[in-house]
Amino acid sequence: MKTMKKSAIILACAAFAATTAQAQHITNKQIVDQKLVVDYQMPVVKPKSDYAAVVTPMLCSAHDTIRFQSVIVRGARNARVVHRDMKLNHKGMEEMPYLKAKNLTDGGITGQVVADMNEYPWVRTEPITLCMLTELEGCCQVNTIDLSCADLGRTLTPQRAPLLRVKMSPDDYKKVRQLEGRAYIDFRVNKTDLDPSYRRNPQELKKIMATIDQVRGKKDVDIDRVTIHGYASPEGSYQHNTELAQGRAATLSNYIQKLYKFKQGVIGSMSTPEDWAGLRDYVAKSQMDERNEILAIIDGGQDPDAKDAQIKRQFPQRYQQLLNDVYPGLRHSDYVIQYSIRPYTLEESRDVYRTNPEDLSFAEFVALANDAGLDTPEGQAIVYKAAELNPGNPRAVLLAAQTAVGQNDYAKAEQILPAKPADPQLAYVLGGIRKMQERYDEARSLMQQALNGGVSEAQEQLDEIRLLSGK
DSSP, rough: OOOHHHHHHHHHHHHHHTTTTSSSSEEEEEEEETTTEEEEEOOOOOTTTEEEEEEEEEOSSSSSSEOOEEEEEHHHHHHHHHHHHOOOOOOOOOOOOOGGGGGGGGTBBBEEEETTTTTTTTTHHHHHEEEEEEEEEEETTTOOEEEEEEEEESOOOOOOOOOOOOOOGGGGGEEEEEEEEEEOOOOOTTTOOOOOTTTTTTHHHHHHHHHHHHHTTTTTEEEEEEEEEEESSSOOOOOHHHHHHHHHHHHHHHHHHHHHHTTTTTTEEESOOOOOHHHHHHHHOOTTTTHHHHHHHTTTTSOHHHHHHHHHOOOEEEEEEEEHHHHHSSOOOOEEEEEEEEOOHHHHHHHHHHHHHSSHHHHHHHHHHHHHHHTEEEEHHHHHHHHHHHHOOHHHHHHHHHHHHTTOOHHHHHHSSSSSSSHHHHHHHHHHHHTTTHHHHHHHHHHHHHTTTTTTTTHHHHHHHHHTTTT
């Protein structure tokens, strides 16, 4: 009997699978000891009395196939002829399993196929189809084909990566906050003493006082540190500007100390002699002529006095523009008020969450979320708020991202996670999302980063990615 070539079988399986998907029944599919085991009940064309049907189960992918042991279904007359010939020729029973057509049920043939995934790795990773190929043989007939198929999909589909345990850090219980600002205090030329009524000083001093008062007005708060950072502009000698910046910062901090009478050690000062970073930022963002040439001088290796002199010599018009429009803004005093908030009970945390959630520690957010239930919308909203207010805390981000993953909301998890996470646990979570999206190269890279960072769970994920991707 003439049989189908392998390539023809693959094409036939692909063509018939879409049209005969309802013509069969898969009773069970499982993986046992790296073997795919499929139990089936497939319809078979019942041959007429003079004919026999050779029925071959097959597993097919888009470009490969496995043929399993065939079954012969014989019509009544065909069975008698074969049985007579075997007796006359003293042959044993035929090698293939044998069924009589009259014994076929409406369900067809019931059986099982077993494919070793180590021998046929594509069975593990590719979409596959179980087909029943029927070839009729008999008098004056070469072959007639019937094909019934069942779509099995992928044997392995990406599974969600197990969630990591979020381990709290001592920092998660601390509540240290800070407010920052910038004031432009005017000092007379080459002087370090402060005149509160001079030029813009009344308004600029009020800015500093308003920030301090904002913190002092909070209940449950202690001011831990007030730092005044003074800057001078680049004109003049670097040595002289060093003295001016130090002296003016110290003068301003002493003035603030007299107003508020902080405890000893709370207020302090520091200085930067010349604000070249501020100058560079202005020039880089401007459209002024000779912008690139001036930036090259600023970025060069000369000492500050030589840089200032070169800009003045080579670009006198631009230098005068900088001197008039930019340098005054480089003479500023930055201030930072650091403060701490006392711990809250669970009941207090509920009230603070409604009014000033930024005053809660991450640990207090977690306590609130656990009290509400992490599987409830209320608890999840608390977790997301904690991540929103603590984007630099990898544990807050981890808890929120995994909460979204647990809800199969991968889009939200991606919004919470950094695009290129430095933290290995965050790399693990993003790698798990990329695996579910079947972006295996990215998933592999992220999981390897996580494994290198000490996340042992990433090894199992790397093994699964290798199986899913075939590499």
